[in-house]
Amino acid sequence: MALVIRMPEVLTGATEAALQSWLVAVGDTIAIGQPIAEVETEKATVEYEAEAAGTVAELLIETGVQVEVGTPIAVLATDGETVAAALASASAQAPQATAAPVASRPTEQADAPVVAAPVPTPAPLPAAAPMPVPAAASAPASPASGARLFMSPLVRRLAAERGLDLTDVTGSGPGGRIVRRDLDAMSAAAATARPTTTAVATAGAGFTDTPHTGMRRAIARRLVESKTTIPHFYLVADCRVEALLELRKAVNENISTKISVNDFVVKAVAAAFRDVPDANAIWTDEGTRRFDDVDIAIAVAIEGGLVTPVVRGVNRRSLGDVSESIRELAERGRAGRLRQDEIEGGSFSVSNLGMYGTQEFSAIINPPHSGILAVGAARKMPIVVDDELQIGTVMTVTLSADHRVLDGALAAQWLAAFVARIENPVSILV
Missing domain, CATH: 3.30.559.10 (Chloramphenicol acetyltransferase-like domain)
Structure with missing residues (x-):
């Protein structure tokens, strides 16, 4: 039976992680304990090792995409089944695979129905196409353009924290989805432009804001926790x-x-x-x-x-x-x-x-x-x-x-x- 590999909780307490790189390709035979991907968290980049043996049937997440822990990221054909059979089996599992992460966070995603998890149809999925989408949620329609923005809850939260307007942004992720690297690029461009604007408003008081990285935020959070609780x-x-x-x-x-x-x-x-x-x-x-x-x-x-x-x-x-x-x-x-x-x-x-x-x-x-x-x-x-x-x-x-x-x-x-x-x-x- 096909095995759906999910984004692991590579560090205790982590709720999201980014896929930095795949170490395997579709069709590769992997063994238990073999590194199959590099996963980036706030603290470090770690290798994720396979927990089962089989053949890689499909890779569901592109590199650079940040998703919640538990999101399907790959399909593995096991027990000698063919890649085609594994994809068909994974397609049948798609509604269940995408429902669990949503149910665990009802408040955060109440206004953003998950794009994946469509009602299954008899037609087989040729390449497990719906599976990548649990990483993304559809944002409410923009009042100005009526267009629907596609992004993960993490990206939506970071955009709000940084004060970024994503209305006219075309994402670099699958299907035009807005991913974290798009936010980083916008923040860097805003930081570059800001000193000129500030210098005009207040002579001699120019400055440059550098957006916080995940690691910088993690360090700040842990050290504040240490000094206030220890x-x-x-x-x-x-x-x-x-x-x-x-x-x-x-x-x-x-x-x-x-x-x-x-x-x-x-x-x-x-x-x-x-x-x-x-x-x-x-x-x-x-x-x-x-x-x-x-x-x-x-x-x-x-x-x-x-x-x-x-x-x-x-x-x-x-x-x-x-x-x-x-x-x-x-x-x-x-x-x-x-x-x-x-x-x-x-x-x-x-x-x-x-x-x-x-x-x-x-x-x-x-x-x-x-x-x-x-x-x-x-x-x-x-x-x-x-x-x-x-x-x-x-x-x-x-x-x-x-x-x-x-x-x-x-x-x-x-x-x-x-x-x-x-x-x-x-x-x-x-």
Whole structure:
């Protein structure tokens, strides 16, 4: 029997996603677990893997189109059936396939009946033609022109948020449907034109508005949520890092792939959790969840925002292995190639701005983590040792902690354990 593949919920809580690219074509035979498409969400682009084996009978969504989770995107012929039989079977399933997403959101689409889901007729569908349309809803007729605009609920909402008039827009999607890239093009054109208009109205007060990307909105939403729902408190410590820098130099002289200071920091974080295991926990609505392993998220700057891929089991892995994982995750993060499981989970984050010369800063906790360590640049400065003034190399770190999980004394114990590991770096390797 034909299998209708639907847009997956590639990230927890996501309601919409865009198909960035197909990795298969009609007629291809696919296996379970084989990547078949790249799906773009607010956070990242992830590969969607097939959950069943078969032959691709039809691809229902064009690349660049944003649809709701649960929308049919492809038809798969299974159990040895022919492509033609799969298409006929999918056509018979079309009313049921399109009804479910609409029923789940009655309020939002009450004024916009779905174009797909026509009353089925005996004639077979040669290429599953009605199936792509559940992604789009018909907007009310324009009072000015009487023309009907076709767009998804997401596009309608974004147009309202951006104040865009779509009356005269011809969409670039299937059948002239207005898709998100059309809105982005309109917003970019409006932003380019706006400074001239503003300069005329108010001399010397020109500006340029850049439309928010999905990632920028997601970052804003999550950080506001963090600062308004998590009781942050902060602890600061200075670490002497002369011994660490000497050890790093010795290690890098004997290997081809270089170890960074941040790699040592991440391993020291895991070692500190081994010293103070009660701190390796997060807050949940049901209780405090304590972890056996140490999974650490690494803040990675990318164009237009940041991602936080998670390195698993840092406490059980060698320094070189951790370094390679961080490097590989960072590269794929910048290329938008992270998978769902690589950006979720963990109990703690590390954010390092030392490479930019930043000496000290405080970071915002990344929910649901209970803490984040902000790492500044190592710098030479005067220090007092045994009542004598010396020049030392110091790295300042700031722990942002969730007071629901970490009390002051527990957070202080953990930070002291981290400093001890950093200042005695050989202990990080054993």
